[in-house]
Amino acid sequence: MTSDTCVDCRERDASVNIRNRRLCAACFSRYVTGKVAKRMESYRFTTLSADQKRRLFLPVSGGISSLVLLQILDDQLQRQIAKRNRTAYDIVVARVVLPGEQDQPTDAKWYEDLKTSFSKHTFLPLLALHNVLRLDSRIVEDLECLGLARKVNESDEELFDRIMSSTTSNTARSDLRSVLLQRLLVAAAKKEDCEGILWGHSDTRLAALALADVAKGRGGSVSSAIADGPSMYGIGFNYPLRELYEAELQTYGLVASEPLLQEVADRAAPVQAPASIRTTAIDDLLSTYITSQGEKYPSIMANVVRTASKLEVRRPDGTTAACRFCVMPMRGQLGGQTRTTDLCYGCQRMRQDIRT
Ligand SMILES: [Zn+2]
Ligand SMILES: [Zn+2]
Structure with missing residues (x-):
């Protein structure tokens, strides 16, 4: 057995280096697909x-x-x-x-x-x-x-x-x-x-x-x-x-x-x-x-x-207000008194760089 054997299967030759582990192509593919399957x-x-x-x-x-x-x-x-x-x-x-x-x-x-x-x-x-x-x-x-x-x-x-x-x-x-x-x-x-x-x-x-x-x-x-x-x-x-x-x-x-x-x-x-x-x-x-x-x-x-x-x-x-443009949550409650604008801070900043 050579020193460059896959650390997972301990059978095939390792061909890729992933997060400091030497893996064969098959074990590496399984690692990737496993992460996706979990998600x-x-x-x-x-x-x-x-x-x-x-x-x-x-x-x-x-x-x-x-x-x-x-x-x-x-x-x-x-x-x-x-x-x-x-x-x-x-x-x-x-x-x-x-x-x-x-x-x-x-x-x-x-x-x-x-x-x-x-x-x-x-x-x-x-x-x-x-x-x-x-x-x-x-x-x-x-x-x-x-x-x-x-x-x-x-x-x-x-x-x-x-x-x-x-x-x-x-x-x-x-x-x-x-x-x-x-x-x-x-x-x-x-x-x-x-x-x-x-x-x-x-x-x-x-x-x-x-x-x-x-x-x-x-x-x-x-x-x-x-x-x-x-x-x-x-x-x-x-x-x-x-x-x-x-x-x-x-x-x-x-x-x-x-x-x-x-x-x-x-x-x-x-x-x-x-x-x-x-x-x-x-x-x-x-x-x-x-x-x-x-x-x-x-x-x-x-x-x-x-x-x-x-x-x-x-x-x-139902209570979180969304920005009218980017639809991301904003501070302030829906229907509350605290909201002064329909736009989130990011969109307000973007608006400053828009010539109308
Ligand atoms: Zn392997
Ligand atoms: Zn926004």
């Missing part, structure tokens, strides 16, 4: 009545994380079919093409390939960010809180372009974009009768998100934003990859037998420092920093998420 326990058969059909929404970004999630769940569902001839839930996959991405002709082809590889699931047609104006029945009204009102005869595309060009800082622009994306995905999930959204965020991504939220004055709602369970949007949120690092998901993609996964894991570019800090949105800055530094200090990153998750999570209990 998906609330969607087991035992929580389902005999004739109930459960639908879960899975947004894919084109990156490795959401793709790994789709592959692991697809595998789980196929095993359920083989064993019981039915699944505990169905998956509805959606992809939003963000502004700046739509010029890539490969995108539609990639999505078609994805559909072919995971043909058991429902795939929504590609969505554009401006579809939020059509799918979210309250968004146009809520945008008025930010001083952005629709003009007479203005089309969705025109209004959307005007919204996006109204920001005077990159941070506000990226903040606005992420709220619109969230609202679009929630609206699409509700329209598809899904009871929950499965977010493909890794631990690394959640740490970046938590720190960026604090930096943007959204610290009060961080724990609610990254918690598993009922969300303020009136739909369940789940982060099944929350205990896995970005680098681990990439390794998983590389050792997976699914060619699409290998391809995306392969092309995941090394993290580049932004050219100019002054013109970079705080989200991108922290994301770059954490992805590059997180590899060196993974336990610190894991602590960011764990600590943020331990803070008070406010649920939609």
Whole structure:
């Protein structure tokens, strides 16, 4: 026996180094899928009545994380079919093409390939960010809180372009974009009768998100934003990859037998420092920093998420007021006298960088 034997099975040669343990590809894959399975326990058969059909929404970004999630769940569902001839839930996959991405002709082809590889699931047609104006029945009204009102005869595309060009800082622009994306995905999930959204965020991504939220004055709602369970949007949120690092998901993609996964894991570019800090949105800055530094200090990153998750999570209990725009919980009670605005502190700050 060589010294480089997998510490788990003690049989096969180790090929990956995970959290200071040398594992073979098979044991490593089991480690990743085990973490996801544990996080998906609330969607087991035992929580389902005999004739109930459960639908879960899975947004894919084109990156490795959401793709790994789709592959692991697809595998789980196929095993359920083989064993019981039915699944505990169905998956509805959606992809939003963000502004700046739509010029890539490969995108539609990639999505078609994805559909072919995971043909058991429902795939929504590609969505554009401006579809939020059509799918979210309250968004146009809520945008008025930010001083952005629709003009007479203005089309969705025109209004959307005007919204996006109204920001005077990159941070506000990226903040606005992420709220619109969230609202679009929630609206699409509700329209598809899904009871929950499965977010493909890794631990690394959640740490970046938590720190960026604090930096943007959204610290009060961080724990609610990254918690598993009922969300303020009136739909369940789940982060099944929350205990896995970005680098681990990439390794998983590389050792997976699914060619699409290998391809995306392969092309995941090394993290580049932004050219100019002054013109970079705080989200991108922290994301770059954490992805590059997180590899060196993974336990610190894991602590960011764990600590943020331990803070008070406010649920939609009928008394918690939600921000009109980002739908996150706010201080002050519904119907109480303490509330002076419809917007949370983070959205008020964002509004200062919106030219109306
Ligand atoms: Zn092994
Ligand atoms: Zn808000």
